[in-house]
Amino acid sequence: MSDTDSEIASSAGSIMEDVSEPDVTSFKCLFCDEEISSVDKMFSHCDSTHKFPIRETIKDVGSKLEEIGIIKLINYLRLESKNGVEPSAIKVTPEVLADDKYLAPALPDDPLLFELGDFMPEPEEKPVDYADYEAALAKNMPEEVEMIDASNDRDERYFESYKGNSIHREMIEDRVRTEGYRDFMLNHSELFKGKTVLDVGCGTGILSLFCAQAGAKKVFAVDNSDIALRARENIKRNGYDGTIQVIQGRVEDFHTQRTIGNGKVDIIVSEWMGYGLLFEGMLDSVLRARDLYLKPDGLMVPSHCTLRIAPISDREWVSESTGEKFWKDVYGFDFSAMIPGSNLNLHEIGVFDVPPKAICGPASTFYEIDIARVQVKDLDFTAPFEVILAKHTKALDAFAIWFDTFFLPHNEPKDLKSADALDWKEEGGEGVAFSTGPFGTPTHWHQAVMLLSDEDRKAHPKAGSTLRGTVTYKKRRRDVRGIDVQIRWEGEGADGPVAGTVSRRME
CATH class of the missing domain: 2.70.160.11 (Hnrnp arginine n-methyltransferase1)
Structure with a gap:
């Protein structure tokens, strides 16, 4: 892997292949077409020119709805302005921002959504030491309930284990598995033709390629492991990079949602099954993907x-x-x-x-x-x-x-x-x-x-x-x-x- 690829793979959050974070030097005002060189100056412009207290509004929304609410706020303000509503007349309430339609960027590739970290509100409560918290919790905890491990090491090891070749070769060489998926897709190509497909945990991209081969119009191939980088190359080498878009990240991430769009997928494909069926817990992510992206009459593969x-x-x-x-x-x-x-x-x-x-x-x-x-x-x-x-x-x-x-x-x-x-x-x-x-x-x-x-x-x-x-x-x-x-x-x-x-x- 090159240094550039390594930087892409490890940047904050989860990074999308083909829709990289834009390299910009200006930010469009929330209420007019003026381009301004920094977020801080743009917010000052909103205060002085449009009389809208954006910093205070962000703090208020963030304290109630956290980071996702602030993202919704930015998109909501842009949409209201686009619809001709005067800044002074815009009403910001938790009820308004509860609508998930405001997760979709109002401004394509809006760089502001990547630069809000410095404006997030500080937590009001004093941080509690986790060991003290566990000790206090244990006083009221039934004896049969075990203490918990709060680290994310297990998740990191899980995704790390899928970046190597051997595990993917073992899965692909499992003909029962691989040919089961292939036969369904190619023998039922009428289900895939012209459809939008999401491949959850795409690995090397083999299932995404079967979907494209069956006639899918668009395939979003999502994987949080570094194997996504090689999936992208596999797809390009086989001439399907115009159909299949690889997204490196978790399927629940904002960047993933931003790319795919809620309720826009016709079919979800995933090879999520673990030992004893449910070991590794990947079905949880598939079900969240289903609830986020799948159309009401959409198809799950397998079913x-x-x-x-x-x-x-x-x-x-x-x-x-x-x-x-x-x-x-x-x-x-x-x-x-x-x-x-x-x-x-x-x-x-x-x-x-x-x-x-x-x-x-x-x-x-x-x-x-x-x-x-x-x-x-x-x-x-x-x-x-x-x-x-x-x-x-x-x-x-x-x-x-x-x-x-x-x-x-x-x-x-x-x-x-x-x-x-x-x-x-x-x-x-x-x-x-x-x-x-x-x-x-x-x-x-x-x-x-x-x-x-x-x-x-x-x-x-x-x-x-x-x-x-x-x-x-x-x-x-x-x-x-x-x-x-x-x-x-x-x-x-x-x-x-x-x-x-x-x-x-x-x-």
Whole structure:
């Protein structure tokens, strides 16, 4: 990366590709056509010539509505002046500035919107030391509620992890994933032709290129990682830079909103799914993008996901995956102390390709996500499941969780409780679907595996009996990219009822 590229990538806020912050030396007055060399002089001009107390108004608005309110104020004043309203007659109230239409710049590439920092009001309250705040908060905090980490390091590490080549190669080489998106877009090109598309978390730009190939009129490709710089080059090299505009930044940022425009997008495309579907919390941003940019009848791609669970009974596979088989006998020595460090353990959710023979019952769909309608609050949930154990089941060792993804060509509710992506095409399902489960082609998502405790593994449910329970997904406080998962189960044992609970985290 060149020095110039580095400067662009690290400047304040989030920077747009192709619509860079303008290099200007003058600022247009809010109420007339005069160009003035500095913001301070321009504000003085507004005071003396137009009798409008702009500094005081900014302080008042900022104390009530914060930075976003000040941005709205500038656009509101420009629009009122453009409509012929005299400065002295302009009424500024929180109610007026509540309208999000004032987020759109009234003056294209208005440099003033980038230079308001020195005029923001100082906080009236004395800053509180965060450690003192946490100590005071803890006095009234229930014991089961953990203390929170206020740092943004996790977010920074998340975006940093996506700027390298290897992770993107792994995703692109996942043919189930990449060809699922490609086949839907190219086989349903009538949905994309002449439409405006937003690609959330565009990465290398591969999905944006599929959209353009399918006939999209305009594609906004957004990514907060430095991979956006290479996406721009990929798009240019393939001749689609006239159709695809890369924006480096968060999808919620003002600069992004300013470029795309609220409620202007026909289709949102995103590959947001993480391990166990919701790990990494990217769906939150996709849903905010949906609420900001998507037209009321717009299409989400993919449109639906289902979460599935199945029991595991395979002591040999578990022993290999925990490392027990290896560490129990190292040249005749017992190294069992090393076992907790394996991928499958009693603290975290493991990520594996589970051998089909280890699955001891048909999968149960326990949660459905309609991406056009789900709300962020719905991503914390407890949902029931029910499976019938196979006749060969000897013990219950773990549970496997995976997800199926559906690309339906219309924005309508759909009951997918009994749907299986592996049979979707053969059974005449519309659109495209793919599975990340153990019975199909392996994907880079694998399956999320939760090992039962040693005690619960001794509670043997009866082969052929019904196992019932619930699955709980819960985001971690101040770490929405990590999740805590709990499975409660109960069933019939040889000597009476058996039950257990397994709680693991993924971070």
